[in-house]
Amino acid sequence: MQPYFPRGGPQPLAKPNRTWNPVGYVSQWGGMDVGSGMLFAAETIDGLVHQLGGLRIRAECSLVPTHQYSHAYINQQSSKLHDDNVQDDEKRSVKCPVGTAVTTSSGGEELQQHYDTIIHTTPPFYNYPPSITPELKQVLGILDSDSDDDNNSIHSWSKELLRSCYRQSFKAAFDSNTNKDTSIQNGFINNSLRLFGLNNKRHIGKTGKRVALPLLGAGCRAFPKDIALDVAAIESASWLSTYSSDTSEDKNTNEGEVDVVAFGLLEEDDARHLSDRLEKELRVSQQPTPTT
């Protein structure tokens, strides 16, 4: 883990050296001083997940294979808006590229107390999304945007990638085919972990049907809150209004079982705004109605 990082990116060129000190003597990391706009790992969801998940979740993440869409990426963060000194070292061998999602177990015991499964999805930096390529648009199912202005087109591209994060996460959570792939992958991971003595006896990759979802992109990826709320409302309303046509969907479920996406937001005001926007979206689609 990195000791601290800039909110909104870009990811620094150089990693901090071995003599970094979290108390305040860090003088530079990629040319940036410690100061305003820097986040510490414990302030983010991902930081907590890896802190509580411990070595086991790190090992699982390490054993995730290169993503099937990684060939479509030129980089994971572009430099079109602000500067050219943006790191680009991924070289198309990325395990969880921007806009996609992968599944692991919850890893260590502390996190196991709270969750069985973790779906990792990587939102883009709002100002530094990956470079646009036709292939990437195609594999992520993103339609062409009409925006001509450079900044607007970059931001609308970021929004599309964020929407893709939601779609891919829902797919990973509820699609039985994805779950099947995940169990195969987890079988491999399970066996590998056993070799290192890190595997516990519980089943890895068990997928529940109540999914906790934060407001993606609104943290260190620095999406404006309004935009992040809009994207969350649009994509979740779309998920609610459409049913899976997958005939092989898990048939072992009980009659009338409800799949739930539960948004957990830090601020009550944001939760109310999201609720209002969801209601608006759902009214447009004329499908469900709010019950509380």
Next chain:
Amino acid sequence: MWLKLDDIYCNTIDSLLSKMIVVGDVTNVDTQISSFFLQKQSHPHKLWDDMVSKAWYKPSALPQLIARFESSSSSAVTSRRRAIEVYSTPCIVTNFGKQCDVGSNDDSNHLPQCSVLVNPANPNLTGPNSFVSVYIHMG
């Protein structure tokens, strides 16, 4: 130089508070909060003013259900319905999953109790570096 040290101090306090929020540790919280407010008064326009949440007032509070939206009919194929719930919670990692019903009674029907978490990953930042790429050089 003084400004720089000040910034460092503010960030450290901020980080300490965040850690206390997520683990629900209230030891010495008064001292920390006093320091925090002192810093806040001396730097009213800092960026972190917008980033600090009011949620730290209630570190162990249960998630509060704000709204629930349910599909009006079930799928013809699987007879499963879908629903969206919106909660406010002080921490989605430690106060939203299977164990968030501890100590609750009648409200347990309105707790999220999720078993799956969608994690906004930050490869190379807070997550493990190896999640992004692994280079194996042979020969």
